[in-house]
Amino acid sequence: MSIYEVAYNLEKAIRQSEEFQRLKKMYEDIQHDETSSRMFNNFRDIQMRLHQKQMTGEEILQEEIEQAQKMAALVQQHDKIAQLMELEQRMSFLIAEVNKIVLKPLEELYNKFE
């Protein structure tokens, strides 16, 4: 099979995995609930802004750190969002594992000739 064919099989396996299905369902649950979705989107926005500032080297204010910490504590109290974050973490781990496996041939090649 070609690389592309197997890659599409992998896409399908991810889509059909219990991990992805649970993540998708939790996303839908949260987005269909106004309070949860507002809290979650708010949290995401704050995270994204901090992340962008980190990437561009822009100064992060003490206030912003405190706001992010408060928000993180708040969403942790929220059962569904806490679950969503756990599912996202599990998904990120899976994707990182897949990346490691896929990059193994190249890594071996480069290590051999270092």
Added chain:
Amino acid sequence: MSIYEVAYNLEKAIRQSEEFQRLKKMYEDIQHDETSSRMFNNFRDIQMRLHQKQMTGEEILQEEIEQAQKMAALVQQHDKIAQLMELEQRMSFLIAEVNKIVLKPLEELYNKFE
């Protein structure tokens, strides 16, 4: 099939692909030739140093840019190294395509709830 099983199939498909086999062969050819390998490793070192400076925001001297450009022109004249660089580019493109495919389920999920 589980995500891991398909990921290992993908690793195998990459390893067996014409692209990877050609890249590996060219690496071996170059590393077995002292002049070529010295030139290539030198070029890699310069690239890596510049890349690291870019990542850490350290100042890049005009001299260093010129040295890198001269070296790039030099390796382009060298048939085998020029070929290796083309094969590496092709491989990077393939890996980027694979990543796009693998991340599609998550991307769709996130776009849906933006």
